[in-house]
Amino acid sequence: MARIKIAAYDLLEKIREEKPVVHHLTNWVTIYDCANIVKALGGSPVMAHAKEEVAQMADIASSLVLNIGTLTVDFVEAMKIAGSSANRKGIPVILDVCGAGATGLRDQKCFELLDEVKIDIIKGNSSEIARVSGESVRTKGVDAAKVNKNMVELARGLAKKRKCTVVVTGKEDIVAGEEKLYIVKNGSPMMTHVVGTGCMSTSVIGAFAAVERDLAYAAASGLVCFEVAAECAAKLSSGPGTFKEKLFDCIYRLDKKTVNKMQKVEAW
Amino acid sequence: MARIKIAAYDLLEKIREEKPVVHHLTNWVTIYDCANIVKALGGSPVMAHAKEEVAQMADIASSLVLNIGTLTVDFVEAMKIAGSSANRKGIPVILDVCGAGATGLRDQKCFELLDEVKIDIIKGNSSEIARVSGESVRTKGVDAAKVNKNMVELARGLAKKRKCTVVVTGKEDIVAGEEKLYIVKNGSPMMTHVVGTGCMSTSVIGAFAAVERDLAYAAASGLVCFEVAAECAAKLSSGPGTFKEKLFDCIYRLDKKTVNKMQKVEAW
Amino acid sequence: MARIKIAAYDLLEKIREEKPVVHHLTNWVTIYDCANIVKALGGSPVMAHAKEEVAQMADIASSLVLNIGTLTVDFVEAMKIAGSSANRKGIPVILDVCGAGATGLRDQKCFELLDEVKIDIIKGNSSEIARVSGESVRTKGVDAAKVNKNMVELARGLAKKRKCTVVVTGKEDIVAGEEKLYIVKNGSPMMTHVVGTGCMSTSVIGAFAAVERDLAYAAASGLVCFEVAAECAAKLSSGPGTFKEKLFDCIYRLDKKTVNKMQKVEAW
Numbered sequence: 001m002a003r004i005k006i007a008a009y010d011l012l013e014k015i016r017e018e019k020p021v022v023h024h025l026t027n028w029v030t031i032y033d034c035a036n037i038v039k040a041l042g043g044s045p046v047m048a049h050a051k052e053e054v055a056q057m058a059d060i061a062s063s064l065v066l067n068i069g070t071l072t073v074d075f076v077e078a079m080k081i082a083g084s085s086a087n088r089k090g091i092p093v094i095l096d097v098c099g100a101g102a103t104g105l106r107d108q109k110c111f112e113l114l115d116e117v118k119i120d121i122i123k124g125n126s127s128e129i130a131r132v133s134g135e136s137v138r139t140k141g142v143d144a145a146k147v148n149k150n151m152v153e154l155a156r157g158l159a160k161k162r163k164c165t166v167v168v169t170g171k172e173d174i175v176a177g178e179e180k181l182y183i184v185k186n187g188s189p190m191m192t193h194v195v196g197t198g199c200m201s202t203s204v205i206g207a208f209a210a211v212e213r214d215l216a217y218a219a220a221s222g223l224v225c226f227e228v229a230a231e232c233a234a235k236l237s238s239g240p241g242t243f244k245e246k247l248f249d250c251i252y253r254l255d256k257k258t259v260n261k262m263q264k265v266e267a268w
Numbered sequence: 269m270a271r272i273k274i275a276a277y278d279l280l281e282k283i284r285e286e287k288p289v290v291h292h293l294t295n296w297v298t299i300y301d302c303a304n305i306v307k308a309l310g311g312s313p314v315m316a317h318a319k320e321e322v323a324q325m326a327d328i329a330s331s332l333v334l335n336i337g338t339l340t341v342d343f344v345e346a347m348k349i350a351g352s353s354a355n356r357k358g359i360p361v362i363l364d365v366c367g368a369g370a371t372g373l374r375d376q377k378c379f380e381l382l383d384e385v386k387i388d389i390i391k392g393n394s395s396e397i398a399r400v401s402g403e404s405v406r407t408k409g410v411d412a413a414k415v416n417k418n419m420v421e422l423a424r425g426l427a428k429k430r431k432c433t434v435v436v437t438g439k440e441d442i443v444a445g446e447e448k449l450y451i452v453k454n455g456s457p458m459m460t461h462v463v464g465t466g467c468m469s470t471s472v473i474g475a476f477a478a479v480e481r482d483l484a485y486a487a488a489s490g491l492v493c494f495e496v497a498a499e500c501a502a503k504l505s506s507g508p509g510t511f512k513e514k515l516f517d518c519i520y521r522l523d524k525k526t527v528n529k530m531q532k533v534e535a536w
Numbered sequence: 537m538a539r540i541k542i543a544a545y546d547l548l549e550k551i552r553e554e555k556p557v558v559h560h561l562t563n564w565v566t567i568y569d570c571a572n573i574v575k576a577l578g579g580s581p582v583m584a585h586a587k588e589e590v591a592q593m594a595d596i597a598s599s600l601v602l603n604i605g606t607l608t609v610d611f612v613e614a615m616k617i618a619g620s621s622a623n624r625k626g627i628p629v630i631l632d633v634c635g636a637g638a639t640g641l642r643d644q645k646c647f648e649l650l651d652e653v654k655i656d657i658i659k660g661n662s663s664e665i666a667r668v669s670g671e672s673v674r675t676k677g678v679d680a681a682k683v684n685k686n687m688v689e690l691a692r693g694l695a696k697k698r699k700c701t702v703v704v705t706g707k708e709d710i711v712a713g714e715e716k717l718y719i720v721k722n723g724s725p726m727m728t729h730v731v732g733t734g735c736m737s738t739s740v741i742g743a744f745a746a747v748e749r750d751l752a753y754a755a756a757s758g759l760v761c762f763e764v765a766a767e768c769a770a771k772l773s774s775g776p777g778t779f780k781e782k783l784f785d786c787i788y789r790l791d792k793k794t795v796n797k798m799q800k801v802e803a804w
Contacts, residue, residue, distance in 0.1 A: 249507025
């Protein structure tokens, strides 16, 4: 592993110029924040879940974000329709396996989505990704549980098995493409004291994947920008409430110099 | 068109005194903000969508706000029941045609609502209103697309055809009653960098329509107050995150002098 | 009634250490705030409502919060399944009777939940609790209506009848256990200008009930901590927008000295 610099800011600039539509079928807890973070980046979020319109909406989008945080059986059916539409159009599909391992329904629906839709980026915390990799982890709700495994190896294995990019968020984020591997070491502990930073990072990855075909690179760039902004926001805040608002300010105002200077990325 | 002053603040004061119940069937992305802006104005928001209770809830309300942002077939059925109840009681019904033109489902359901319920105020951005007027615009998600038409004429035509008030939001807002026409030139560019300002403005119009029978005047007054507050908030903020919070502060603290001094309204 | 000091902070510290999972089936308006306040306290919120997984999710939780704010018939069925699972496991079930008295559906579903699930804490504003006690109050949406009754007597009566703890929030909060009675006199008028403070206080009670078996004591302690934080936040804010953000900061930073010094509790 070697410390490298990536041109993450250039992709952010591309989002600001192209304003890609990022279609979401996401969770009802953080749906506003998912939309708002894409907007703050300069993209155009759209949240539509009716099974009668998701295919058409995915068809006008540049990427599709799925998040099973508050799944129901019907909602996952709509995700499959949207996902198939996205696959036909050739836009990237990002799946946040939020809460995988917490219940049988979540496990079953994750595997159905992975089997029936071509998922381009799988994203979760360590215990969620372990579960999706086939480990018998029991997660405690939506927060990460302990995993006695080398997560880098697990992520690389899953990326190869599913022919996709795998993102494991945590203190250090792992981005495993079929070939490339990035470790992103940015971020702030304050992110763990606010609901929605995980879901937002998935939406950020969705926005970056909308403007860059190298999906591992797009995901790493998105995480760099999001987490550099989080570090800036943490410095300006006195707790999780003000941190959250400052995060949107900092994403919106993020500039090239800051991203280049503050990024901490390793690649292999 | 002539620059005029309207007594927008007097209606805001009436909301603060009467605390009208504003019933919403709105979109799941911005539902919190829709409720919170009505609360910040001094009104009493209620969000209820079960088809078994919407008629009764509309019956204790002073206005009804419908927003198809995250529509489903069932949800629109509940909107029709609530709308019919509101029509029977004689309270104003406001419809935000959020995302009209993006999918066939949205177009179909907009027209069904307009045909089956007496809608008193139709509200959208330029491409949404163009679509509802029968133009063949294809909108890109929920953000406005370009329209090669004179929007004032389109809005006036739709107001006459549907015997209602039509509100087109944008850099300059158009409020077209069957007779009257207002242009509101307040607002801040920062409003376009935050998700929910469009939906919130619909809820604001709903609150103003709850206390004033001249609906074009109510809508123009609501937009003036909301957008003057937005201008104040923009001055106090360093980005979209802090702007959003300051917006609620500024709405809550809005006073007569500020509204009278800062408003930019033209009428015809 | 005598002024007393309770060790409310000790329970908050226990939440921070144990990080209990608080499972919610709550309302779609305030779902984010309900999750975020539990997170700010140090707990682990989980929001899952699919009838196929609620029993299993309740089974990994330490308390269950139900809130009928945006109920539907199906949603209440899921609440019953989750509630039965919580009852079997022996974790406390808290029910926010949000909007009881506003429609027939709400009344009916409240009584069904109370009859079919063992509810450990019933929480509402004065008119909601009056309605659930059998009084013929007609509430105006979700804000409290006038009740011509001694609320302490009503709350005590309901607690005895339903063998549970009853919490009535308002300018002074009443916490009536089967034996004990607490009055909490903390809080700020600013709480009434923001949507969600009522729902959040229910989630706070849920988090405190997750770590303390004496439920009246847990509820009183949760209200003390939440409302002391609200008083601190009000001092730092210029309106409801900034108040809301500061509230999360203040909850997160709350310390023993502040809680002990500022609390205003009476007991009987």
